[in-house]
Amino acid sequence: GAVVSQHPSRVICKSGTSVKIECRSLDFQATTMFWYRQFPKKSLMLMATSNEGSKATYEQGVEKDKFLINHASLTLSTLTVTSAHPEDSSFYICSARTSGGPQHFGDGTRLSIL
Amino acid sequence: SQQGEEDPQALSIQEGENATMNCSYKTSINNLQWYRQNSGRGLVHLILIRSNEREKHSGRLRVTLDTSKKSSSLLITASRAADTASYFCATDGGLGGYNKLIFGAGTRLAVHP
Numbered sequence: 001g002a003v004v005s006q007h008p009s010r011v012i013c014k015s016g017t018s019v020k021i022e023c024r025s026l027d028f029q030a031t032t033m034f035w036y037r038q039f040p041k042k043s044l045m046l047m048a049t050s051n052e053g054s055k056a057t058y059e060q061g062v063e064k065d066k067f068l069i070n071h072a073s074l075t076l077s078t079l080t081v082t083s084a085h086p087e088d089s090s091f092y093i094c095s096a097r098t099s100g101g102p103q104h105f106g107d108g109t110r111l112s113i114l
Numbered sequence: 115s116q117q118g119e120e121d122p123q124a125l126s127i128q129e130g131e132n133a134t135m136n137c138s139y140k141t142s143i144n145n146l147q148w149y150r151q152n153s154g155r156g157l158v159h160l161i162l163i164r165s166n167e168r169e170k171h172s173g174r175l176r177v178t179l180d181t182s183k184k185s186s187s188l189l190i191t192a193s194r195a196a197d198t199a200s201y202f203c204a205t206d207g208g209l210g211g212y213n214k215l216i217f218g219a220g221t222r223l224a225v226h227p
Contacts, residue, residue: 043217107156
């Protein structure tokens with residue numbers, strides 16, 4: 001149980017494009033979802049926390065207008081990287097949990113901006 | 115810094131040997147968790163140890179926690195080539211339950227056949 005699906009697994013696009021990444025909890029209702037960014041051979045850096053039906057809480061230094069997060073239902077959160085540039089290239093990972101439960105992680109999305 | 119420290123940063127051993135990874139953190143915690151990440155993949159939860167526990171076992175994994183020193187260790191016994199991965203500790207400092215995780219820098223483990 002507790003499967004989190006993240007899509008797409010890989011995306012390559014041109015500079016200036018906006019890219020949407022989906023995170024779905026397949027067999028449980030996720031009251032909270034988290035979005036992380038990971039640079040090569042580095043740890044996970046929390047970008048934002050989103051609770052269903054409310055605005056996301058962004059970590060210090062993360063541009064909320066650049067990284068739009070929507071958590072419209074208990075099973076889906078999306079991260080949109082707006083007007084992406086090469087410096088936005090990274091590995092993005094989501095996680096989801098129920099109230100009072102542990103985080104379950106998706107398989108990540110490798111974003112490459114040319 | 116958001117992150118704790120892990121050492122070693124990289125560890126290379128032969129199959130059958132034990133691998134020990136250490137993690138230190140800075141704030142008080144509710145629990146500490148260890149995760150594994152294969153290259154280019156998401157994280158797999160390995161084990162959780164609560165702040166009032168000192169040691170926990172799961173199969174070939176043994177985790178210790180010393181809250182006075184704000185440190186934890188993960189021991190993998192009788193390692194296998196399939197154990198090759200990055201290992202991260204993550205602390206949960208929330209008041210009860212599960213909350214935001216703060217990840218350590220990670221240890222890259224290579225197990226050679």
